[in-house]
Amino acid sequence: MKIYAAGPLFSTAECDFNVLLAEQLRLHGHEVFLPQEHEQRSDRPDLIFASDVAGIDWADCVLANLDGPDPDSGTCWELGYGYAKKKLIVVYRTDFRLFEGADKINLMMTESASLVLTMPKAPVQVLAERIDRALGGGSGLLRTTPQSDQFGGFDREPARYRHRDK
16 A cells, blocks of 8 residues: 655654654555655755645555644644545554543544554554554555554444545
8 A cells, every 4th residue: 555654753763763664564565655755854845845745645545643742733734635635544643641531632633534543652563563454454455433442542344344545
């Protein structure tokens, strides 16, 4: 599956995490557009924007990292654009900080998603394996009705699978 990996890329830790996750997803047979591989901080803002929009347009799926006390605003925009373009939307959190309250993740992010994964402090390899399984091992299949998973997230429609229109 062609995946656009949306997430913050402003620190060494964020960039390293993005690279590790993209590598793991590629090992599972997915093609990954990782914005930090296509843009430089010295690029003009209009070129960065155009590159990222083209990446989302190319992708079948927008995979959005919602870690942090408040998800990155650029990531949220990419998620919304992907939703408007009828892309498959998968969001995840590995950050444990917001798991105690009733509103674990902003409803606009979760309701736009076909899959929400909450996997506190999950190793990158485990996260990639879970994403790959949800995507049908690269086949483009995804569950589509709510049901809790073992990590506290939910999948949609566990009994039936469907292909998303591309």
